Amino acid sequence: MTYTTRKSGLLTRRHALTLGTGAAAAAMLGAPVIVRAQSGPVKIGHLTPMTGFLGTLGGWAVEGASLAVEEINAGGGAGGRMLELMSEDSINPENGATKAQRMLEQDGADFLLGEISSATALAISEVAARNEKLFMAVGPRSDVLRGERCSRTMFCTDIPNxxxxxxxxxxxxxxxxxxxxxxxxxxxxxxxxxxxxxxxxxxxxxxxxxxxxxxxxxxxxxxxxxxxxxxxxxxxxxxxxxxxxxxxxxxxxxxxxxxxxxxxxxxxxxxxxxxxxxxxxxxxxxxxVWLHTLDTPESKAFVERFQAKYGKLPENHSWISYIAVQIMAKAIAETGSAATPDLIDYLESGAKFDVMKSRPAHFRAEDHQLIQExxxxxxxxxxxxxxxxxxxxxxxxxxxxxxxxxxxxxxxxxxxxxxxx
Amino acid sequence: MQLFFLLEQVVNGLVLGGYYLLIALGLSLIFSVGGIVNLAHGAFYALGAYAFVTLSGTFGFFGGVLVSPIVVALLGIAFERFILRRFYREDPILSLLVTFGLALVAEQAIRMIWGSAPLAASLPRELRGSVILGPLLFSKYRLMMLAVIAVLLAGVWVLLNRTSFGRVVRAGIQDPDMVAALGIRLQPYMTTVVMLGVGLAALGGAMFAPITTVHPAMGAEILTIAFVVVVIGGLGSFWGVVCAALLVGVVRGVTVFFVPAASEASMYALMLVVLLLRPRGLLGETIRKFES
Known part of the structure; x- marks a missing residue:
């Protein structure tokens, strides 16, 4: 930043032209990448706090999401497409928003998923809405995310306050x-x-x-x-x-x-x-929202698989992250698309999801809240x-x-x- | 009633100050003698807590509190011998970078060894509970900690001020070249000082593990406060650090009483005021070797 500022006096018209041409070329180069991405893996921009006062929870979330991706890919992917999970530390609202923007703009994320902090989730949700990409808010629990600050592009899986x-x-x-x-x-x-x-x-x-x-x-x-x-x-x-x-x-x-x-x-x-x-x-x-002692066959099997992979019991953030990825995989498979408008339509349709509990869950169309026990x-x-x-x-x-x-x-x-x- | 309550917060603040002191004292010693701002100091505090959790499984609570600082102090010897020693006479920016890097490495190492999830640690049942003195309430465990800290503090003071070891260290703080000219090698003294400082930080970690979250970033959490204490107290001054630690503790306690939301900010406000009035800190001394 300081470098360009200092050199700005030297930026001639020719330089500006060259830069412009470069940008245009880059845009053209970008086009085929986007086309290819539709048949390539579905990229999930996964943000969750790994440092700070919620940092100890983020690790559990990454493990749950990774397990889901691994299982889905081993089973042939979501509707035939492999999932690629890009997990990063969201740190705080400012960094979370910046990273979300970068994941959507440069890393080619098809949608965003994750977060535990309600404050950071609000910041990410704004980025998602601006870019018209879906954000699956996995862990935040503030009512405002389902109320005044709800968004057409955001869905919430965890139980609200x-x-x-x-x-x-x-x-x-x-x-x-x-x-x-x-x-x-x-x-x-x-x-x-x-x-x-x-x-x-x-x-x-x-x-x-x-x-x-x-x-x-x-x-x-x-x-x-x-x-x-x-x-x-x-x-x-x-x-x-x-x-x-x-x-x-x-x-x-x-x-x-x-x-x-x-x-x-x-x-x-x-x-x-x-x-x-x-x-x-x-x-x-x-x-x-969930505890590892929950007495259903699906939940017990999940605990066993998690333990087999990580050698420890899953935490509720592992579970909810696992569930969120599974929901997205089902949505992609059912709609045959990872495009945000298709996913929103599907999730709003009242489709039932098995969340390892005695009753299935569904998203409420009015506020995009996952309704579950x-x-x-x-x-x-x-x-x-x-x-x-x-x-x-x-x-x-x-x-x-x-x-x-x-x-x-x-x-x-x-x-x-x-x-x- | 209100007055008693304020008094209660003041005493509680003193206890908290004692805990800051354990970390700040080593930081101040290492800077005074070696001229090194040890950003890895928090890591030793964290290691102390982790070693305590691991060792208390085998040695019990008291064994853990005793053995953990010793183990970490031994690590401190290696830290001084193989890393710090190379930077005493170098540009301070180098040691700053090295210790900062080391702090990051230590935090990640903790994640790799013990995992990123916090470790569980509890007080034995007989140490829980409060002492009630009329209208005042104190945690039994914290009073015990305060006693341990007071004894250690007295020990460190005697070591620095009443022994030949202390005389050499104090001379080394002011003028290492003169010490060398008198035919005394400062290196073993430096090793001991670092070992002592690191051991005190680890003891802080071990004693606090049962009453705080034991997580990989706990070292970074405490380091900021320790620095504030050292800066307020003034470099090179034993009593400066002691006063500053207690002052920060008390100011926090009293702020919680009046304006709870400002309790974290209060110590920074205190630092600002102290530095405006006394740029060297409360009892900061002129250290000759840093003056040129």
Whole structure:
């Protein structure tokens, strides 16, 4: 950059002409590449955080997506076309957007897939919309991605914040009458946390529970002791966590260290954060989109295949990334195309997808949310398990078998999401 | 009640400051003696935590806390002998590049050996819980850590100020050529100083592993704070670093009390103010060899 600036005085008209011709030639060279790409492999631009406070989750996502691609290619590809996964660290919203643009423009990605951070997903979604390419937002959970900031080119696979709050809320109400109970929330200070907090507030209001304190916590905070002291001063009935990534692990470990008596619940947890917390530190009821103990034949088989390849249990981000790639492969096979308009039409058609759960999933056409079952899980008592991987126990499938799948998702009626824009 | 609560945050901040001190002290020592800004220092903190998690499986919690810093300090010897030693008299930019590169290599090595997923580590049950003193609440484990840090600190101070070893090191900080002229080889002293600094950082990692996320980038996370502490304290000053670490801890604790959202920013604001008023830091000394 500085180089060109310094030399700009020397840029003569002839140079400019040469540059222009070069650009034109490059454009012409580019044309046949695009033609060839239609029969060549389908390129997936996969972005997910591998550094920063969500960085520990990204590795799981890459492993899940890679396993899916490997299996699909071994089985002859998606409708006969091989998949090529280009995985990169999205880092943060600015870098994520820049890399998304580069993947679409220079690397020839047919569509984008991935992400865990809601903030980065919003940035990538804008790039996808501008380029009229599909973005399968795999891991972000903010309601706004399905609401005010939804996009015709974006589809969301993970359960949104409202569904997570509903999943835990349903389980919590079965254990305890929460009317009149005092909750103190700790919230990750970015779009995801804010959004989760408003879903939590709506839940408290509906059930006459009282929110007696709320702290917004920067994502890079690693020492929670000042907040734990504040908690004790507030003396709540429940400590309620709306934290994300490493924040959860850090808080949970330090909360156990101080040994405060208030029971903990949370509206967001990834299995990896729970495992990282270690034995005896985590307690309470939490939501999840999937857990490796899920008792269906498809899910058990997936866990086995994952373990065979990586020698460890899959995490929920591995699962959701695997599912997202499988969904895209099915869409490509069914439509015989990797072009965004065809894929959008297909995904909006209400096509059913096997997501290894007791009921199949489908995308809701109004807000592009994948409608699927969610779960609550509880943590077994300290000392009743040998290994952290046995620490979590699925407690409830939400919604129950007799209720409509959509009942736990935010309503789209009069909703903020306007896909035509 | 509010006053007690503020006091509680101040004491809690002191404990946190003690933890910053473990990392910052080594950083300051290595810079003072060798003139090297060790960007790989955070990596030793991370290695300390990882070694603790690995070793505590065999040696138990206390064994892990004890053995992990020793193992990492031995690595520190190799680090000084084979890498740092070549850069004492070179342009500082070279050592900056080398240690920065080494920090990246160490982080990736951790990923390759232990994987990128965080490792689980827990406190033994008997160390959990709080000490309640009237209206004040303190974590039992942190009070123990503070005691350990205080003892170590006293030890390092005695070593630097009351032993012949310390006299040579302090002379070496000011004028290595004069030390050489007196017929004393500074190299073994340097090795010891680096070993000590690295060992302290690893001890910080080991002691904090049960109460923080053990992940490959944890070294990079702590290094920024350690640098802020060293800069505020002033280079070459033992007590400067001590004051700065405690000050940063307390300022953070108090900021959380009044403006929670500004707690991370508070230490940078503190650094700005200190540097505006005292460009050498709180107790920064003139180091003759860096003045030319």
């Amino acid at each position: 409202t569904a997570m709050v509903n999943a835990v809320g349903t389980a919590l109400k079965q254990q305890d009458d929460i009317a009149g109970k005092k909750f103190f929330t700790l919230t990750a200070d970015y779009v995801f946390g804010h959004d989760l907090l408003s879903a939590a507030k709506a839940f408290f209001d509906r059930n006459d529970a009282e929110l007696i304190g709320d702290e917004l916590i920067a994502t890079d905070v690693t020492d929670f002791s000042p907040f734990i002291l504040k908690l004790r001063q507030a003396n709540p009935d429940y400590v309620c966590l709306n934290l994300a990534g490493n924040q959860v692990t850090n808080f949970v470990k330090q909360y156990a260290e101080f040994g405060l008596p208030y029971p903990m619940i949370g509206f967001n947890l990834n299995t990896a954060d729970a495992w990282a917390a270690g034995a005896g530190n985590l307690s309470g009821t939490w939501p999840t 969610a779960y609550a899980f509880t943590v077994k008592d300290d000392g009743s398990y040998e290994d952290v991987h046995d620490m979590l126990e699925l407690s409830a499938t939400v919604p129950g078998a007799e209720e409509a799948l959509e009942s736990i998702y935010p309503s789209t009626e009069g909703g903020a999401c306007k896909l035509s824009l």
